[in-house]
Amino acid sequence: MTPAPPERTIRVVTLYDDVMNVYADRGNLIALEARAAEHGVGVEVQSVSLGDPLPEDADLVLIGGGQDREQRRVADELAVRGPVLRAWAAAGTAMLAVCGGFQLFGRWYRDASGTELPGAGVFDVTTIAPGPGAARCIGDILANVEIEGVGEVVGFENHGGRTYLGPGGRPFARVEYGRGNNGEDGTEGAIFQNAVGTYLHGSLLPKNPALLDWLIAAALRHRYGEGSSQALIEPRPAPYAERAHAASAAVARRRSPKFEPVVK
């Protein structure tokens, strides 16, 4: 028996997933497809790599992190695509930009040699690579999201760059254990409408089901309109994800430093 085709579908664009995938961000798409199916939501995935055209529109955009060499190639192209991506974000497209993808979705990234790579400008953040002596921010992280119903998120961070919010920037979360954007101000990631930038991988979406549901709901609202019946998803349990979340949260509490703001 083949299941009836879902009555509703979201259009997902994965950006540069052949090169921006170094921290297993593919797990985000795996979790999205599985969870959307549980909600009766179809997922059409379009993979857009270097040189490929962007589609007309998208309900959800995913981008992960890459190695330095690969990120330089992606940065050039993302800068050109910035206006389209910013227009999508302003129109409510849901986005998840992780680690290097988050940095490149900011205004610019200044590498260790002082060269500035322009970003897509979806988030009002800038990132500075510290000098060679500075330690990378590596470890388990637990942060509290300011979106209603999402609450605590857990993951693993591994980044050299320090990210700072600009005057129009809002943090995605507040760090409780770990380092976050820069290890100084307690902010983690950035949020603009339904677009989320973050340093958390792990992978992020599999073990943070509340955030995953929020992104699916946002993508549905973008596709079918606020208040439409097709845009609603019912709460449903996610037992495997919830247990993995609890286990990862316990590890972060045990192993990572409780965040203390740096007083200058």
Add this chain to the structure above:
Amino acid sequence: MVAATARPSVRERAALILGRAAGTAARQLGRGGGTALPGLVAGVLAPRLLERLAQQAGQGVVTVTGTNGKTTTTHLIAAIFRAHGVQPLTNPSGSNLERGLVAAYVEDAEADGRIADAPSRVGVFEVDEAVLARLFSRLSPRVAVFLNLFRDQLDRYGEVDSVGEGWGGMLASAGPDCTLVLNADDPSIAQLAAGTRARVLMFGIDDPEARLAEAEHASDARFCRCGGRFAYEAIYMGHVGIWRCSSCGDRRPRAFVSARRVKLSPDGSRVEVDIDGAVVTLEIPMAGLYSVYNALAATAASYALGVPATTIARALAEAGPAFGRQERFEVEGRTVRVLLAKNPAGLNELLRALIAGSPEREPIHLLAMLNDGVQDGQDVSWIYDADIEVLAGRPMTVTCSGGRADDFALRWHLAGVDPAAVVPDTEAALDDALRRMPPGARLDVVATYTAMIDVREALARRAGVGAYWEKAER
């Protein structure tokens, strides 16, 4: 070699004695076998012990590095030399940082600091890929084996690219008295041949039947050093295959040691190998295509040092598994096989080896163990890069265990294989997994490094086999 028979100094002899005492004490306390402790103690007291070690091996030093297969390949090269009548001097069970190498010296040295029969011995050492650049000139190997370069424990190394760049710098100073044994099929390894004056001996697979039907996701080397993209005529695993650069035209070189016909089965492989025109058949008693690569690398390395092909084939057929690498135990009427999996490429290969040649209807019994210690990698994200989906739809039972059992269970669930049970504790998980399978069936344990140590100890006790340091050190 200038100071080949220089006597160790008084200080170095004292360091040896103290190092050995530390190892004995650690073993008597029953703590982890003490395989690295003697080296750590002696190395701190006498920092040039490593050079003494390298200089004493009269037949030269072989180093083995790469992300996956170091321990097994080192073990195979040592077995080949034994069969050839040359006693190897080797570091025990994956202890592959400087202290592990020094430990080998500490354990084998006489009280005066000399190693018995040193002029007739060969040093065979596995060296951590991130550490090799620092040790290369100090060991001055006659043969340096490079197996592969995959992503592994990014929380420890930073990025894959930086490891490859470190090797490139180190090889610029290698001369023609050194032979590099390189994997022709891994472009990030094969391209090391370009920037060196060392001799080069390539190994690889030339059998289109062994290719993957579909590319795996954990593929690392996508770009050539010229900046172009690699294209593949055949992919054997990850980014390993018959490659060429679409931009500069660099391509997979001819393999001097070439596997022409590969036949995989759940228990081992049979491979027809062409060594510079002469054909030998290798029977490899270890499952998986990755084991074939390890055997080819060991063949090339020992052939480069003058071991005849027939001796190599005989030694490989008789070689048992290295510590924790496809070791088998008989427990409660069932066979248990232990498989170390510490990164996506390694896990993908294990899963392929489990499927290879086994009938579709035959159930697979698996104990999947995920720990997150420093030696395992504290970041467990990598499980999402492994293509666990290849097992979906097969009849199987999976028990998830280890400190991150819940993370692993979620990964298996998302791959379409719901675990039969999630049991963090090792002993309880073994009980659970054994209970779920019929007598006579085989249980495969896939485990990260510290989980492998735990489960191996539990199995050895149940099977009545010695503890790990008793076996690992000789």
